[in-house]
Amino acid sequence: MVIMALDHTRDYFHIDAMTGDPLNPDTTTGILFFTRWITHFCAPTFVFLSGLSAYLSAQKKTSAQASKFLLKRGLWLVVVEIVIITFGLTFNPLYNFIILQVIWAIGCSMILLAFFSRISYKLVLIIGILLVFGHNIFNLFPAPKDETAGSIIKILFTAFGTVIPIGNNHFIGVFYAILPWTGIMFLGYAAGKWFTNDYDPITRHKNLKNYGALALIIFVALRLLSVYGDPVPRKEYHDLFKNILSFFNVSKYPPSLEYTSLTLGFALTFLVIAESIKNKVFKVFSVYGSVPFFYYTIHFYLLHSILILLFFLEGNTTKQIIQIPFLFRPVKFGYDLWIVYCIWLVVVISLYYPCKWFKKYKATHKNWWLNYI
Numbered sequence: 001m002v003i004m005a006l007d008h009t010r011d012y013f014h015i016d017a018m019t020g021d022p023l024n025p026d027t028t029t030g031i032l033f034f035t036r037w038i039t040h041f042c043a044p045t046f047v048f049l050s051g052l053s054a055y056l057s058a059q060k061k062t063s064a065q066a067s068k069f070l071l072k073r074g075l076w077l078v079v080v081e082i083v084i085i086t087f088g089l090t091f092n093p094l095y096n097f098i099i100l101q102v103i104w105a106i107g108c109s110m111i112l113l114a115f116f117s118r119i120s121y122k123l124v125l126i127i128g129i130l131l132v133f134g135h136n137i138f139n140l141f142p143a144p145k146d147e148t149a150g151s152i153i154k155i156l157f158t159a160f161g162t163v164i165p166i167g168n169n170h171f172i173g174v175f176y177a178i179l180p181w182t183g184i185m186f187l188g189y190a191a192g193k194w195f196t197n198d199y200d201p202i203t204r205h206k207n208l209k210n211y212g213a214l215a216l217i218i219f220v221a222l223r224l225l226s227v228y229g230d231p232v233p234r235k236e237y238h239d240l241f242k243n244i245l246s247f248f249n250v251s252k253y254p255p256s257l258e259y260t261s262l263t264l265g266f267a268l269t270f271l272v273i274a275e276s277i278k279n280k281v282f283k284v285f286s287v288y289g290s291v292p293f294f295y296y297t298i299h300f301y302l303l304h305s306i307l308i309l310l311f312f313l314e315g316n317t318t319k320q321i322i323q324i325p326f327l328f329r330p331v332k333f334g335y336d337l338w339i340v341y342c343i344w345l346v347v348v349i350s351l352y353y354p355c356k357w358f359k360k361y362k363a364t365h366k367n368w369w370l371n372y373i
Contacts, residue, residue: 001288002348005299007039009344012307015334023249025242043102045267047181048188050106055192070114076372077107088300090325097325098172105176109185125190131183136257139231160253177254208268215265222258229257290359
């Protein structure tokens with residue numbers, strides 16, 4: 001949650017965020033590459049743990065109850081993405097540009113999980129493996145010539161900034177293809193069995209270590225071969241530093257097999273370490289992790305409010321407010337990277353006590369709607 005906010009802060013406040021690619025070895029710097037790359041670990045870990053949480057939550061319900069809850073929560077998240085998150089991102093009350101990102105992908109994946117988990121745990125696992133390992137096959141074939149079929153393939157499998165016009169002045173931007181993320185959630189659901197109370201902790205740690213190591217081996221093997229597993233093969237340079245950057249520059253949109261293997265490989269390994277961490281720093285970070293949806297939602301509103309303040313302090317006028325997709329965010333607006341880091345820290349620190357309050361509120365109240373936040 002904390003690292004995730006860094007990338008969104010960069011989007012709003014870095015001078016080159018709208019014009020440059022921080023992951024391009026030809027133009028980036030080491031610190032800029034790292035600033036963007038480190039946030040790669042957020043979305044897949046978040047989606048994987050969402051699936052894991054869904055499994056644990058289902059243990060307290062009947063199969064029908066668990067399925068019904070996942071369906072309702074999934075539909076709710078799709079609505080939240082369209083109405084609440086899109087407005088927080090854009091501050092555009094006319095919703096000229098609706099942005100579909102990770103909450104949309106999680107919501108759609110939960111809807112699918114509601115159906116398949118009702119049928120069989122093994123079916124969820126098999127579908128998860130097939131989606132994670134097989135979705136990159138669509139990169140090997142040309143897109144369908146039919147516009148409708150092409151849009152469906154993009155939305156389900158290959159979306160990367162797919163913009164769908166709705167009338168003359170409204171657009172939907174699909175930035176998270178559904179099914180590759182569904183595969184990650186399904187694998188998280190399958191791993192949930194390791195975290196039940198009656199599961200042997202030693203076996204759990206062994207599983208996490210072994211599968212984490214296997215995922216990293218798969219990443220290295222696929223990256224070296226550069227035949228399958230990522231729509232953009234690694235590039236060779238006559239420069240060691242650029243070659244290192246290129247090796248780790250894997251595709252997030254959609255999450256390629258190489259990207260998923262790299263990020264979840266480290267995430268599974270870290271889950272072993274995290275179980276034994278019991279200190280004050282861990283307790284601070286756990287506050288954000290205890291209320292991820294609450295934190296995720298309000299951090300956009302705080303970032304955009306700061307953006308408006310700096311927008312006017314920089315001497316911009318009301319004539320420059322309207323920008324697509326983000327209002328108050330001109331293309332040539334922004335600051336050096338160190339200022340971005342300062343704003344990020346201010347935002348994270350500012351949200352600590354609101355998150356701590358809401359964590360306590362959830363623990364002391366049993367309102368039904370708290371299950372959806």
